[in-house]
Amino acid sequence: MSEEVLVSVADGVLEVTINRPEARNAMSKAVAEGISAAMDRLEAENDLRCAILTGAGGTFCSGMDLKGFLAGEMPIVPGRGFGGLTDWTPKKPVIAAVDGFALAGGMELALACDMIVAHTDAKFGIPEAKRGLVAGGGGVVHLPRLLPRQLAMELALTGDPITAQRAYELGLVNRVTDGPAIEAARALARTIAENGPLAVAASKAIIRDSWLWDVAELNAKQGPYIAAVFMSEDAREGATAFAQKRKPEWKGK
Known part of the structure; x- marks a missing residue:
């Protein structure tokens, strides 16, 4: 470089x-x-x-x-x-x-x-x-x-x-x-x-891409962006860490 x-x-x-x-x-x-x-x-x-x-x-x-x-x-x-x-x-x-x-x-x-x-x-x-x-x-x-x-x-x-x-x-x-x-x-x-990397990436993508979406399709179109996040190990880790009152250990998957 x-x-x-x-x-x-x-x-x-x-x-x-x-x-x-x-x-x-x-x-x-x-x-x-x-x-x-x-x-x-x-x-x-x-x-x-x-x-x-x-x-x-x-x-x-x-x-x-x-x-x-x-x-x-x-x-x-x-x-x-x-x-x-x-x-x-x-x-x-x-x-x-x-x-x-x-x-x-x-x-x-x-x-x-x-x-x-x-x-x-x-x-x-x-x-x-x-x-x-x-x-x-x-x-x-x-x-x-x-x-x-x-x-x-x-x-x-x-x-x-x-x-x-x-x-x-x-x-x-x-x-x-x-x-x-x-x-x-x-x-x-x-x-x-400090936040979940998958959640951060999905949130960024939705905020940027939704500029081009029709208002009537907003909720439906965000679905594919967030489905994998809610099924991820990080999502479970985030909930578990909250319950255990500790800092989450993100894996990015």
Whole structure:
């Protein structure tokens, strides 16, 4: 894996760090491939319960590396999109820990994660229009689903950023912290990692996939997602641990 992406593991949480601080962590092809490879590891290793995606040097990601773009490089992984994450999602949760700027593709990358924790001084925006471009990594299609249309329009057409607090008020950010975003993200990740992994994965899948379901089919369509969970060893272990007033020992099966 490229040194432009650093990976570490602690307490069942995979931490993935974009390591191009000299370029404000602008997305290169190598970084996109590194993030994609890290997500493969998240999927493959049963002991990993969730991931945190962050940036080195006080910035999350300033978007596409325009120097690379001018040289003909696109920071996209086939089938996975910008940064290896905007066109798909792993089964396990991914938390974005945002310090500094999450701009253009950087904001789209954060939105591709399942949750966002941000430092109070962080800024979010899709300034592509200021550069004659369009936020094609999901910004102009996902923001209207997450925000009132008028607010999505403002972000896309002005290109102006918003603060972490404003993003929190709009429901784009889960938590705002005065300390490093990674610390608050670790606390959130630890809480998730303590829960049943099958239940977490099924819950994530239903929340994401149900965006496309007809309202009349919601209860029926979730059935296949949860049937295996209720029949699992983990479900029995969870109930037994509760009765015995102890911490459950999850097996992921």
